Amino acid sequence: MNLFEINIAIVCFIVGNFLGLNYSYNKYPFPYVENKIDMLALILSILGGILLNTPLYDLGILLLSFPFGMRPGYGRIEFILxxxxxIILYLVKKWMLIGNI
Known part of the structure; x- marks a missing residue:
């Protein structure tokens, strides 16, 4: 990974954080956390986790940082999932590469 790709990844991460923060302030006007899963954040986080292990990892970083960037307490479960x-896909990919050698 060269410096340009690292910079693009950092920019994608920051943009995803801002989008998540903006989304959480628009969707949840109240200052407390409700114990429910946000389906949009969950779908974006899962898609980001999958794309993080592909050549489209920049898009994966953006999507995975979306729930990470939501207000404190919002999006934490989605981000963890x-x-x-x-991480599981990464380990499976590494295990399959080691097993093929």
Missing amino acids: GLSLA
Whole structure:
């Protein structure tokens, strides 16, 4: 990964954080956390976790950082699920590569 790709990934992460923060302020005008899963954030996080392990990892970073950037307390479950999926897929991919050698 060269410096340009790293910079694009950082920009995607920051943009995803801003989009998530803006979304949470528009969708949830009240200052407290309700114990429910936001389906849009969950779908974006899962898709981001999957794309993080493909050549479209920049888009995956943007989508995974969306729930991460929501207000404190909002999007935490969605982000954890997406990140967990990304880590599991990464480990499976590494395990399959080691098994083929």
